[in-house]
Amino acid sequence: MTAEIIGVLFNKPQKFRSDIRGFTMIENLISVLLLGVTLCAGMMLYYNGDEIVALATHKKFVTETINSKMEDIRASGYDSIEDPGYVDVDYFTIGGLQVQQIMTVSNPPDGATDYKQIDIQASWTEAGSSSTRTITLTSLVAP
Numbered sequence: 001m002t003a004e005i006i007g008v009l010f011n012k013p014q015k016f017r018s019d020i021r022g023f024t025m026i027e028n029l030i031s032v033l034l035l036g037v038t039l040c041a042g043m044m045l046y047y048n049g050d051e052i053v054a055l056a057t058h059k060k061f062v063t064e065t066i067n068s069k070m071e072d073i074r075a076s077g078y079d080s081i082e083d084p085g086y087v088d089v090d091y092f093t094i095g096g097l098q099v100q101q102i103m104t105v106s107n108p109p110d111g112a113t114d115y116k117q118i119d120i121q122a123s124w125t126e127a128g129s130s131s132t133r134t135i136t137l138t139s140l141v142a143p
Helices: 002-009 025-076
Strands: 087-094 097-106 116-125 132-141
Touching: 025 087, 025 097, 025 116, 025 132
Parallel strands: none
Antiparallel strands: 087 097, 097 116, 116 132
16 A cells, blocks of 8 residues: 555556456546437427427417407397307407407307307417417307
8 A cells, every 4th residue: 555655656657457447438428428418308398398388378368368258248148149240350469479369150050040159269379480379269159
């Protein structure tokens, strides 16, 4: 032990023992590469997760708004609903999101005239996206 310390102090070359193991340069480079790939994947997951949460929040707000309008129409009674063929286009903003709302009154698909079909469609475009998102609610209202 003291001979090794003296060898280090006087800068004498030491013999390498075969039982001493360590990481090679290749192993270190591979571990750094794997760490980098893992961190990049984690950051992409974080950024994409943020966009998914924003989309889910927008869908929730738009759905609540058009559902509230549908409930108001149902509560107003059958006689206050416009005749089939009526179309109403409205625009509103929720949290900086511009939404187009189209309400259509029509006869139901089965051809009956004793009740009316009401469709409310809301469309918007997410920031940074070119695709239009659409939600449609349909209800049948009878007297």
